[in-house]
Amino acid sequence: MTPLHFEELYSPEWRELQGLLDQLLVRNKKTTTAGAPIRGERFAVLYRRACEHLALARARAYPAYLLDQLERLTADAHQVIYYRRDYGLSRLKAFLTTDFPRSVRADALYVWVSAGLFYLPVLVIGWLVYTHPDLILSVVDPRTAASFDAMYSDAAASVGRAAQTDWTMFGYYISHNIRIAFQCFAGGLFAGIGSVFYLLYNGAEIGAVAGYLTARGHGHTFWAFVVTHSAFELTAIVLCGAAGLKIGHALILPGRLGRIQSLVAAVRNCAVVVAGSALMLVAAAAIEGFWSSANWLPHALKYSVAAVCWLTVLSYLCLAGRRAD
Amino acid sequence: MLDTVVAAETPEGILLELHPAGLPVRVYAFILDWLIRLGILYGIDIVVHFLGEFGVGFWLVTVFVMEWFYPVVFELTRSGATPGKKRFGLKVVMDNGLPITPAASFTRNLLRVADFMPFGYGLAIVSMLLRRDFKRLGDLAAATLVVHQPQPQRRATMAKVEPVPPVTALAPRDQLALMALAARAPTLSGERLNELAALAAAVCGLKGQRGAAVTHRVLGVSQWLMGRRA
Numbered sequence: 001m002t003p004l005h006f007e008e009l010y011s012p013e014w015r016e017l018q019g020l021l022d023q024l025l026v027r028n029k030k031t032t033t034a035g036a037p038i039r040g041e042r043f044a045v046l047y048r049r050a051c052e053h054l055a056l057a058r059a060r061a062y063p064a065y066l067l068d069q070l071e072r073l074t075a076d077a078h079q080v081i082y083y084r085r086d087y088g089l090s091r092l093k094a095f096l097t098t099d100f101p102r103s104v105r106a107d108a109l110y111v112w113v114s115a116g117l118f119y120l121p122v123l124v125i126g127w128l129v130y131t132h133p134d135l136i137l138s139v140v141d142p143r144t145a146a147s148f149d150a151m152y153s154d155a156a157a158s159v160g161r162a163a164q165t166d167w168t169m170f171g172y173y174i175s176h177n178i179r180i181a182f183q184c185f186a187g188g189l190f191a192g193i194g195s196v197f198y199l200l201y202n203g204a205e206i207g208a209v210a211g212y213l214t215a216r217g218h219g220h221t222f223w224a225f226v227v228t229h230s231a232f233e234l235t236a237i238v239l240c241g242a243a244g245l246k247i248g249h250a251l252i253l254p255g256r257l258g259r260i261q262s263l264v265a266a267v268r269n270c271a272v273v274v275a276g277s278a279l280m281l282v283a284a285a286a287i288e289g290f291w292s293s294a295n296w297l298p299h300a301l302k303y304s305v306a307a308v309c310w311l312t313v314l315s316y317l318c319l320a321g322r323r324a325d
Numbered sequence: 326m327l328d329t330v331v332a333a334e335t336p337e338g339i340l341l342e343l344h345p346a347g348l349p350v351r352v353y354a355f356i357l358d359w360l361i362r363l364g365i366l367y368g369i370d371i372v373v374h375f376l377g378e379f380g381v382g383f384w385l386v387t388v389f390v391m392e393w394f395y396p397v398v399f400e401l402t403r404s405g406a407t408p409g410k411k412r413f414g415l416k417v418v419m420d421n422g423l424p425i426t427p428a429a430s431f432t433r434n435l436l437r438v439a440d441f442m443p444f445g446y447g448l449a450i451v452s453m454l455l456r457r458d459f460k461r462l463g464d465l466a467a468a469t470l471v472v473h474q475p476q477p478q479r480r481a482t483m484a485k486v487e488p489v490p491p492v493t494a495l496a497p498r499d500q501l502a503l504m505a506l507a508a509r510a511p512t513l514s515g516e517r518l519n520e521l522a523a524l525a526a527a528v529c530g531l532k533g534q535r536g537a538a539v540t541h542r543v544l545g546v547s548q549w550l551m552g553r554r555a
Contacts (some may be wrong), residue, residue, distance in 0.1 A: 002552025003504060025403065044409035061501045063508035063551070072475050075341055075422075083403065083424045088519040165378035171385025178389065186438035189462055194439070245464065260465055267466045274435060289382075 005061045007214050010053055015075055017046040021076050028076045035048040047077040079279065091121035098321030100276035101113070103269050104239060105317070107246055114241035118194055118234070121203035122210070130212030138214040148209060152218040170289030177233055178281045183242040184272050190246015205235075231309040232284035235317075236277035243277075280313075331470065333422035333456055341422040345458045347449065351471060358409030362391050388421045393434065400430040420458070420470045429467040436463035472495040488546035488553045500550050503528065507547030517526040539549070 001009075020043050052071040104111060129135045136145050180202060187194020213222040247266045254262035287309075292302075330342040348408030350544050399407040405416040405425055417425050417433075420511035440449035440461050449461035457469060495503070503525060510518055515537075522543040529542040 003551065004552035048337060051339045053336070053338050063504050065508045071342065073476060074335075074337075074339060078335055078341065078422065079405075079418075079424055163383075167379040167382030168385070169382070171382035171389075174386050175389035175392075178393075181433055182393070183438055186436050189436060189439040189466065190442075198465050200330075264468045266429065267432050271432045271467075275431055314497060 001060075001114065003066055004183055006053075006062065007066060008051075013046055013049055014053075014069070017050055017073060017077060020046070021073075024080055024100040025076070027178025028264050043077075046083065047074070047081055050074050050077065064253040069173065087283070095221065095272070095276070096279075099272050101317050102278070104242075106269060107242055107273065108129035108316040110246045110249070114195075114199060114245055114302035115238045116201040118203040118238050120242060121200050122207035125204045126208070126214075129208045130215045133212055136208055139208040145212065148213060149216060149218065152221045153241070155309075166289050169293065170285055173288050174282065174287035177237075178278055178287060181237050181277055181281055184237055184241040185244045185270070186245040188270075188323070189251075190248070191252050192245050194237040194245030195241050195248060198244075202237065221295075221301065224302045227300060227306040229284045229288040229292050231306065231313045232280045232287065235313055236284065237278040239273055239277045239280075243273045246270055329457055329459075330451065331420070331472075335422065338426050340498055343418065343420075343422055343470060344472045344475075346413075346473050348453045349461050350413050350415065350473075351410075351453070351459070352417055354407070354409040354413045356394070356409070357412055358407050362395055366391060383539055396434045397427075397430045400425055400434075406474075409476055411480045413473045413474065415471055416474050417471050420468050425469055429469050433463035433467035433469050436466055439463070447497075486535070486541060486544045486548050488549040489529060489542055491546045495528065495550070499525075499528070503543070503547045504550055506542055507551060510544060 020038055023038065050070060050073050054067070054074050057070055059068055129139075140148075180198070184195050184198040184202075187196075187198050210222065212224075213219060247263060247270055250262045250266035252257060257265065291297075291305075329345055329347075332340045333343055336338055338500055344514055366384075367387060369384060373384045374408075376433065389432075396407050400417050404411055405418060410416060416431070419425055421428060437449075440446055440452075442448050446461075449463075452461050452465070453459045460470065464470060481526045506521060506525070513521070519535055519537065519540050522540035525543050526532050526534055526539050529539075530541050531542060
């Protein structure tokens with residue numbers, strides 16, 4: 001078959017496919033110009049035919065302009081055929097009820113190691129600063145230490161901040177806390193060292209502040225402030241750290257895969273964990289901005305709500321999505 | 326090995342050719358995106374000045390969303406590119422040629438933190454300069470590729486030449502060479518076309534001659550081989 005004959009024979013099909021593509025891509029409509037809906041099976045048939053024609057044209061070494069035309073046509077149709085549209089509410093529900101907690105449990109070992117790396121400095125540095133409050137000055141400068149005192153004193157109108165309102169602080173917590181969590185994850189790309197560093201560093205910082213304020217006698221205000229939102233915030237940081245440790249591990253010990261392949265395989269699960277953690281951090285920021293800071297709420301209420309939050313978070317991560325296993 | 330084409334095979338058994346985008350064009354796209362984000366933030370800043378404390382909180386959240394999710398949102402649209410990338414004809418795809426998945430887009434943009442190290446996207450630049458497919462660390466981990474969007478080409482119109490049968494039987498290879506010449510003819514200068522056609526002058530019995538008349542006859546033979554008869 002000569003090239004011209006080939007083109008003459010099949011170009012009506014190519015034009016039909018191109019027409020459907022134009023309608024889908026340019027005008028982003030689901031109907032043809034006549035108003036009828038675009039039929040998926042017809043599109044798929046035309047796409048497969050065009051693929052066959054391209055393979056034939058290549059095998060027969062037809063002129064370049066013909067190959068170009070078919071290559072572009074199939075490449076565009078390929079993108080349309082394999083485009084994913086499942087971003088709806090059902091996808092979000094599946095993510096929250098099964099995907100996220102399951103991914104966390106799949107990497108349980110990393111979560112335990114990450115929790116150790118984070119909570120150990122909290123306890124050790126916290127105890128050190130509690131027994132020797134002067135040590136806080138080796139972590140922050142004197143002015144910041146004084147501002148901690150002011151923020152958590154009984155006289156403060158709202159706890160944990162200087163003068164800003166709930167909304168300002170909500171915005172601040174979102175950008176600040178989620179950044180820390182993302183750093184814990186991305187640091188894993190440096191053979192896991194970055195994740196280890198960020199986990200230890202943030203653990204030490206939190207421990208120092210907690211120890212200092214408890215030693216200075218602001219403990220009751222401080223603990224009532226942090227105990228609720230920390231259920232989401234600290235857990236999310238630990239989870240992001242775990243994801244970072246996993247990709248670090250995948251890079252150091254790739255096993256039978258290539259290093260890059262091993263990294264790609266590890267990241268697939270981690271993306272779910274980090275996305276879920278980001279949602280937890282948004283919840284944490286909302287609680288921290290609007291609930292934790294309200295000093296007029298009785299402490300008993302805050303502690304009971306906190307207990308419910310911690311129980312919910314932990315049982316959610318341990319139990320949710322098991323039934324479908 | 327100057328060509329940086331990456332071939333991806335589809336389930337239909339054809340090879341898609343992907344053309345990875347290099348460092349300079351991606352830098353331009355990044356700068357454009359950065360300016361767009363700056364413009365949006367500046368606009369919102371002006372508006373929220375009238376909203377008081379709520380406005381400040383709203384602005385901080387916007388800064389955060391712009392920093393982390395501006396690329397994700399645009400990469401998941403049909404064009405698969407942020408406005409900056411689109412302007413420079415780039416798009417993000419999986420390295421097997423498929424449209425980018427939400428998880429991959431999320432990952433490659435989160436890992437900007439690592440790419441940024443030690444400053445000014447240092448690691449991203451080093452990684453892109455060292456690799457043939459110009460991936461930065463985020464692309465490596467997410468298995469994504471930034472490619473040049475195939476540009477729609479103008480259809481080559483072959484000059485109307487009277488088809489002439491060849492004077493001798495031609496081997497398949499020679500037939501292909503002649504057809505390729507005919508398809509390329511509109512893009513070549515007259516002199517170069519004459520030069521190339523002179524090499525094939527034997528097919529119309531004018532061996533050793535050259536010039537516009539010979540070229541005309543050779544293209545005529547090509548047309549005959551392409552299947553034109555009248």
